[in-house]
Amino acid sequence: MLFRVDATSPLSLADQIAIQVRSGVVDGALLPGERLPPARDLATALKVNMHTVLRAYKTLRDEGIIEMRQGRGAFVRHDAGPGLVRITELAQQLMDEARKLGMNQQDIVRLIGGVAQA
Template sequence: MLFRVDGSSELSLADQIAVQVRAGVVDGSLAPGERLPPARELAKALQVNMHTVLRAYAALREEGLIQMRQGRGAFVHQDAGPGLIRIVELAEQLMAEARKLGMSQQEIVRLIGETKYA
């Protein structure tokens, strides 16, 4: 997969990298279990700081899209796919709306647990 960043974009460089990984999972150019480029190599290729790549990878790990393996790198999670990405997007929208209403994450989790579909 070819990564690109645009310094003039409103999105941070880390967010741009993360968006490209998500898009790769959705379009199938990144398959479950596939290894992502090492942070140092990707940073050098994109001419960005290595910590920028690590921030992108950390965000993707928190979303459950990638796994980080000590000394072995970052891999697309076995369960990653378009459905998971859509659920993450919906969860982010739900949390944004809940924050506007002054609700905490714990309150939202409790409400979800109480739904008839839980």
């Protein structure tokens, strides 16, 4: 998979990298179990700081899309797929809207729990 970043984009470089991984999972360019480029190699290829790549990988790990194995690299999770990516995007949109309305994470969890029981 070919990664690119645009320094003039309003999105952070880490966000741009994470978006490309998510897109790769959705369109099948990245398959479950596939190894992502090592952070150092990707940073060198993109001419960005290695910590930028690691920040993107951490975001993806927190979303459940990739797993990071100490000393072995980052891999697309076996259960990652278009559905997980879409639900993650929707959850982020929900959190963004909730914050605009002054709600916090606990409020959202309580709200979702109530919807799930209905």
